[in-house]
Amino acid sequence: MNTCLAAGGAAVGLVLGAAASSITKTLLRQPARVAHSWWLGAAITAALLALTGWRTGIRGELAIYAYVLALGVPLAVIDWVEHRLPRIVVLPQLAGAALGLAVLCVARSDPAPVLRALWAALAAAVFYLLLAVLVEGGVGSGDVSLAAVVGLVTGWSGWPEVAGALVIASVAGLLLLLVPRRGSLRKAVPFGPCLLVGMTTVIAVAG
Template sequence: MTTVLVLACGLLGLLVGSFLNVVVHRVPAGESVVAPPSACPRCGHRLRSRDNVPVLSWLVLRGRCRDCRAPISVRYPLVELGTAVLLALTAWHLGWSPVLPAFLYLGCVAVALAAIDLDTHRLPDAIVLPSYVVGAVLLLVAAAATGEWDALVRAAVGGAGLWLLYFGVAVARPGGMGFGDVKLAGLLGMHLAFLGWAELAAGAFAGFLVGGVVGVALLATRRAGRKTAVPYGPSMLVGAALGVAVGAPVAGAYLGLMGLQG
């Protein structure tokens, strides 16, 4: 049954990924994500249904518009495929759990925010703020289904705690971190803490670690200078994913190494 769940979530990721391409393109510009229908930005021809099949259409068209032969960015199939892989891995890790819908939604949001931040160095409120409401509702449903109300309290405390941590960093280092990152921190902290304190601690630490590694790599390859603005949202999102995936076993191993676990 787990195989069926993983495959179903992977298929869902392909379909949602196609929509996320629209979100990534339109939300930063303040445009509607539902109208008008998708069209080639060069010739204006609307996409046919057969040209809107995730990944496959891009391969069949060889990455070009059917009408004007303008190139179509490889990012479109990568977003679709990346969303599919992320949702499939989420389903594989969490299984048939009441909390799965909350993390599937967070995974979709993460893909959109990472792509937008890389493009525009922004994490739009239009995506982040509604995600607090959707995430809270889905986590509430999960807590009600399992009776683990302490997890819901932990989510509230963890979300507020990570928000405050990032807020402190943003105030201490003006310009080094945007308030979009602060808002995202609260959303990630809420989800990570629902799973456990270990996931929250590991996800928060991994976010800073990934961000530091990326910064050093950019400096070493001279793709950025010390004053270059580097989007931090993707590092936070990768860190959160690591917290979900390995937070509990890493914390257990650390406690065992310190002799604090029986």
């Protein structure tokens, strides 16, 4: 069954990724042939949704994860190229995920998970806000908003998952410091891809 879900997730990911690549193309300010391409977003999204479908199974959370990851890919690409996370994408991502999780809680008559997820979103956002204050030029307002998304999604499973996602994102950020970058971006870290990696890893491990 999970193998079928992985295949289905890959197929859905190809469609969603190709569609979401229009976001990348619209919001990128500078020409980037590979980043603009539909196949890049389709391939990454297909891989992420295949992994998520395989690990999550037939649960209501799967649709929410697919929504968040489908929007997360163009955000990660934009952040990698231009070191910014457009709030015109992040805020609907956050609102849609919160609404989806709230619907699940109503359907299951259990408000505890969504309340924990909301507190986790706040905690993750505050953590990244402190980083923005303490690390000059390292963290932007878009990173704070995306951290809230990561906190919300992983907080649905539990506080250890929130901590794990943020730790993985931080380690990924440190590793990116070792990657050669050109011009004024050489010492900056695109936290969007790091947060996406942290969130996806925790979803895959938590199942």
